[in-house]
Amino acid sequence: MRGGALFAPTLAGVLTIDQATYDAIVAHAKRDHPDECCGIVAGPEGSDRPERHVEMVNAAGSPTFYEFDSTELLDLYKQMWANDEEPVVIYHSHTATEAYPSRTDIGLANEPGAHYVLVSTREHGNNEGPVDFRSYRIVDGEVTEEEVTVVAALPPA
Amino acid sequence: MAIEVRIPTILRTYTGGEKAVTGEGASLSALIDDLEAKYTGIKDRLVEEKGGEIVLRRFVNVYVNDEDVRFLGSLEAPLSDGDAVVVLPAVAGGC
Numbered sequence: 001m002r003g004g005a006l007f008a009p010t011l012a013g014v015l016t017i018d019q020a021t022y023d024a025i026v027a028h029a030k031r032d033h034p035d036e037c038c039g040i041v042a043g044p045e046g047s048d049r050p051e052r053h054v055e056m057v058n059a060a061g062s063p064t065f066y067e068f069d070s071t072e073l074l075d076l077y078k079q080m081w082a083n084d085e086e087p088v089v090i091y092h093s094h095t096a097t098e099a100y101p102s103r104t105d106i107g108l109a110n111e112p113g114a115h116y117v118l119v120s121t122r123e124h125g126n127n128e129g130p131v132d133f134r135s136y137r138i139v140d141g142e143v144t145e146e147e148v149t150v151v152a153a154l155p156p157a
Numbered sequence: 158m159a160i161e162v163r164i165p166t167i168l169r170t171y172t173g174g175e176k177a178v179t180g181e182g183a184s185l186s187a188l189i190d191d192l193e194a195k196y197t198g199i200k201d202r203l204v205e206e207k208g209g210e211i212v213l214r215r216f217v218n219v220y221v222n223d224e225d226v227r228f229l230g231s232l233e234a235p236l237s238d239g240d241a242v243v244v245l246p247a248v249a250g251g252c
Contacts, residue, residue, distance in 0.1 A: 036251070056248075065251035070218045070225045077245055086166075090248060097252045105250035108216055110167045 013146035015089070015115045015135040017041070021053050022150050026131055028055050029093035029119040033126050036066040037119075041089035042080050049154055050088040050115070058092075065104075066092045089135075091117035098122070099132035101143050109138035115146070160188060160236055163243040171196040185219065186211070186232040188242065203244065204232065216247040 021041055028037045038058050041050035054076060059069035068076070080086060090111060094102075099120035101109070109116060120132040137144045159179045164172050172178050178196070182188035186204075193200035205214050212232065213219065219226045220243040226234040236242070 038248070040248075060249075060251075062251070065249070067247055067249035070227075070247070073218060073245055073248060074220050074223060074225075074243060077243075092250060094252045102250065102252045104252075108247065108249050110165070110246035110248075112167065 012144060013115075013137060014149055015050075015117070015146055016048075016149045016151060016154065017050050017089070018154050019150055019152055021050060022133065024053050024055075025091055025117065026119060026133065029121050029131065030124075030126050032058065032093065033121040034063045034095045035061055036063060036093050036095060038066040038068060038090075038092040040076070040087045040091070040114075042083070042085040043088035044157070045084050045086045047157065048088060049157065051154070052085070063095050087111055087114050089117050090114045091119065093119045093121055095121050095125075099134040101136055101138060106138055106141055106143060112137075112139045117148075159238060160240045160242055162188070162192065163241070165245055167246060168199060168202055168244065171199040171202075182236055184232070184236060185213075185221070185226055185230075185234045185242075188236055189232070216249060218245045218247055219243070220245070 028039060036058055039055040042052040042054060043049040056068045056072060058066045060067045099118035101116060101118060116136045116138050118134050123129060133148060135146050135148050137146060160181060161177055162180055163177050164175060169175065180188050180191040182191050189200050189203055203214060203217055204211050221229055221234055221240055
């Protein structure tokens with residue numbers, strides 16, 4: 001499903017994420033497989049620091065679709081507004097396809113400032129084993145993949 | 158009649174960057190028309206035509222005083238002075 005254009009050898013952006021948050025997202029994806037999982041990592045506005053992982057319920061409960069429950073979505077955003085946070089990472093899993101945004105993902109991507117993380121569990125499902133963990137910017141329907149750098153801990157703010 | 162409307166990041170291009178604006182109207186659809194008069198183009202991002210009828214877009218959530226308008230009559234949801242309206246695009250997708 002990847003588009004026709006080849007990626008440049010060096011990806012333009014980078015998502016820097018700490019190991020514990022990375023592991024928690026992967027664990028969530030494996031646990032919910034074969035359904036898609038979804039969630040966010042919030043961080044201080046403008047900081048680009050994914051600090052607070054929030055697992056969300058996939059209200060669609062589906063192997064091919066995800067949607068945050070509308071009431072939980074409002075609660076989540078109210079919490080972020082109260083904390084001066086924004087969604088730094090928005091993630092979901094693909095359980096039978098690669099970790100690349102689908103046409104639906106692109107059409108519904110409404111946070112131009114967020115890193116959209118895709119985890120593919122198609123290889124090992126609920127079991128141990130590596131997963132594809134990739135990150136993208138999606139702005140005005142345009143997808144740009146970026147590097148993922150996993151660090152032991154985020155550098156001090 | 159003033160109603161506060163919280164605007165999501167993606168629609169702030171219409172409001173000159175404002176996170177919240179005020180509008181008026183006795184129903185959600187009247188409020189949206191009022192917003193459209195001030196922020197041209199915003200209405201089309203909130204509603205669509207379906208079978209000859211104007212409906213709220215499937216992947217746009219609107220809340221009145223924290224309640225999803227889909228439980229309040231959708232575009233016909235009544236509004237009154239001092240109500241707080243929040244617009245949030247759905248966070249959704251699929252393979």
